[in-house]
Amino acid sequence: MDQFLQATITGIATAAILAVAASGLVLTYTTTGIFNFAHGAIGMLGAFAYWQLRFDWGWPAPVALLVVLGVLAPLLGVAIELVVMRGLHDAPEAARVVVSVGLLAALLGLGLWVWPTDVARPLTRFWGNEHISVLGVRLTWHEVVAILVAAGLALGLRALLYGTRAGLAMRAAVDDRALSMLNGARPHRSAVLAWAIGCTCAALAGILISPAIGLMHVNLTLMIVNAYAAAMIGRLRNLPMTFAGAVALGLLDAYALTYLPTDSILLAQFRFAIPVILLFAVLLVLRQDRLRGHAARSTREVVPRPGWSGSLATAALFVAAGVVAAQITSAPDAVAVQKIVAVAIIALSLVPLVGFAGQLSLCQMSFAGIGAVVMAHHGHGGDPVGLLLATVVAGAVGALVALPTVRLAGIYLALATAAFAMMLDLWIFGLRDFEVGPLSISIFGTGSVAVDPIDVPGVDSAHDRLVFLSVVFALLYLLVVAIRRSTFGQRLLAFKDSPAASATLGVNTMLVRLAVFTLSAAMAGFGGALYGGTLGAVSAQNFAFAQSLPLLLLAVVGGIGTAAGALVAGVLVGGLPLLVEVAPWFENVNRVLPGTMGIALGRNPNGIAHQIRVGLAPLRRQPALLAGTVAGVAAVVGLRLAEVLTGTPFALALAAVPAAGGLAAQVLAARRAAGATATEGPDDVPLEWAGIVRPFTAEEVATMDRVLGLERRPEPTPSLAGAPSGVSAPARTAAGAGR
Amino acid sequence: MTAATAPAAALEVRDVVVRFGGHLALDRVSLTARPGEVTGLIGPNGAGKTTLFNVVTGLQAPQRGTVLLDGRDVTRLAPYRRARRGLARTFQRLELFGLLTVAENVELAASVRGRRRPGRSADEALELVGLRDLADVRADELPTGKARLVELARALATGPRVLLLDEPASGQSEAETEEFREVLLAVAGEGIAVVLVEHDVQLVMRTCSQVHVLDFGRVLAAGTPEEIRGNEAVIEAYLGAAPGVPA
């Protein structure tokens, strides 16, 4: 009984901290429509900042608290809203998640940069271990403070939301963002306030929880999953339900800690999986979301429908690049390039999912890990059966992850994938060999397992394998092209554009989402099995949640609508660590780079690849220049093969030749256009002169109306389909989901 | 048309209630649409016309009431299942798939229909609305009037039994509207039940055999165009305000 009471009290103290974290999350989500994946990272930074002031610089605790919670955290919140999130409310859901995940990656990297892991940082409880006894139960003052803070926050939030004008505006947004905006509210100020309060909540929770779990970057950042789960119980909206969810989680955690047998292999780490399992359970019972109509887009998205001849040529180019790379690399370098190609293969799995269907996965490396593990145990000697099995198992697991969320809005799928990745990290991937009935299951064994590279006749050296992997990448690229061209691909793009319209045409949108997620997981598992082969031995770290984030971010930055995004992700994820080996100073930059790029470019759906394509486009129309450029590239490669040009000069020359070709073509095209303008007849004025030297045509007026979103409609009506709640009223009128 | 000769209703809506928070958007609305006829649905802005379409297509769950397709209760059915039973619609705020070409938009609809139901091929549907030469244009590059026609073609390519059109003629010129009316009558002539929401009251009165008037979420009146024109309540609430309508 005493044990039970003790667990209950401890659980409530944990619940209090969770409630603080979760209410911050809910407040920002409801007020701004952006789910803050970086919430945990902000809490982590808050805890570290507090440690810095209080313990490293020896400031008195009240002063340190005041500075962190009263100044730094709110300022960070305001900065996030003003610099990162503003203008994102109208963006498609995928862009909002990508930017938010980018913030998570960047802040986590920043924490590692400023406070490197090589220093121990003890952070003691308030008042050390002093405690009081209630009903014979030990309660530390720290726990008392946590409970009081949560209670105070609950009362404070209530007073703010129900007692002030600012609160009224926020609450209107909480209740029905669409409606409040129709009433003329422009919730920018509410958003700034919500971010400031949200970040303060996160920092407060981080400071309170650090003594218990230690001042560790990743653990503190992942604490957020527990907050997700609590917030999910309140359907990301309802604050009282969120508090209730926090209590449930806190108690479950404490009871698990007290009563779970510690000698069982399976159950030892099970405690960490509880929030994730609860989160999935909640997903199962949530009511179905309304289908939304199409979202407003500020950037015109390009997902070209590639033709077969061009695609075959591109595939041939991939293979040729692989062959050349194999020619010019030493054996160790060939292995490094193999890794790049293998990562690119994994990243390719994101193209149908994210690029075509607009769904997000934050656990693609986890699927890759599953593939690698299966390959390790069933692909001895590079048995292709292992590869096949890896693909199938990863696909099946993917289907299980997606199944509970396909009825729900996109954010829930993203959350489920994050939760799944963390469950693997914290629990499954750490399991030693165990048995379930007749089945004996082995994952990473005692920490790492060997993976044999796939055995293909005639492929023996590292160089051969590099060529082989390039061929595999090229084939998978063609598979993605085939998907894009099929009716399934059309359905994916249609779903991304307008789930509501897809459904009213008879498309089973849930099945489409399930299918594409399964396919993508299977591709990732396939890629993971090959990646494992290039690594030789794999461990849980290779496939951690933190590895999935850069993959997604860089694929989006590269251009997720085409294979180019996958290549960029492969080169950067696989290649930047190589750069760190040469230039150690780059390590810290590399920590924040993917996140920063995600923040900066995540809202552009087309990515770098599109910019490059646009830049090179004029080249195609100038055969002479094109031939010259190709010859130039061939010459550079030839010089490299002859070992005349090597190392950095070679790399620079390889990049410079096409760039120069593209530039020359653009200059020429501009000249030609200028010449043409001069001879144009009066009817055919350049577009920018239309309306000045002659009236606009009806067609032009219609185009302008459409582009500007000015459908001539007498008054705004809210959209049917509960469109992403982050849409501003004018944009919503333009978007007018589902009508 | 008398009750005795009237064919069975293809679409029947009974006593539908929809509430958004405290706002009663639909208050016990009933409506019937018969095969081969164009049924009009008019009413001022915010009357609840689009909301009713959303209820019928399953995008919005009603608090009360039933929706029957060919006599079968579909109120609890998912939107895509209703579509597969022959329900199609267009959207007031365009919902074309902007990333796809015009042809792909319509092909998608035809491919979902499959061979289970008869219906137009994508080509025929585009032909009917006269947009074959725009087949390879990306859908988000079309002007509004043309885009509405593509939505119509897309809905037709599903081989519908019931077709709901939400302000399909807005953004069209007078000549285009006339052409559109011809298409509409031809479609209805094939035995499709068409429900037309339109602010152009003239067009509705000339085209529809039955007209329902919605106001503040309630059916103010229902009947033939002549009956509606003569209805005191309708004139007071709606028609009186619409210029150019002979009351």
Ligand SMILES: Nc1ncnc2c1ncn2[C@@H]1O[C@H](COP(=O)(O)OP(=O)(O)OP(=O)(O)O)[C@@H](O)[C@H]1O
């Ligand atoms: N998702 C929603 N949430 C809250 N209120 C809504 C929602 N959708 C519609 N409404 C309200 O319901 C009422 C009916 O709207 P609806 O769009 O059905 O009208 P309508 O007759 O189609 O008008 P219009 O002629 O402008 O298209 C309006 O008052 C509108 O504000």
Ligand SMILES: [Mg+2]
């Ligand atoms: Mg409407």
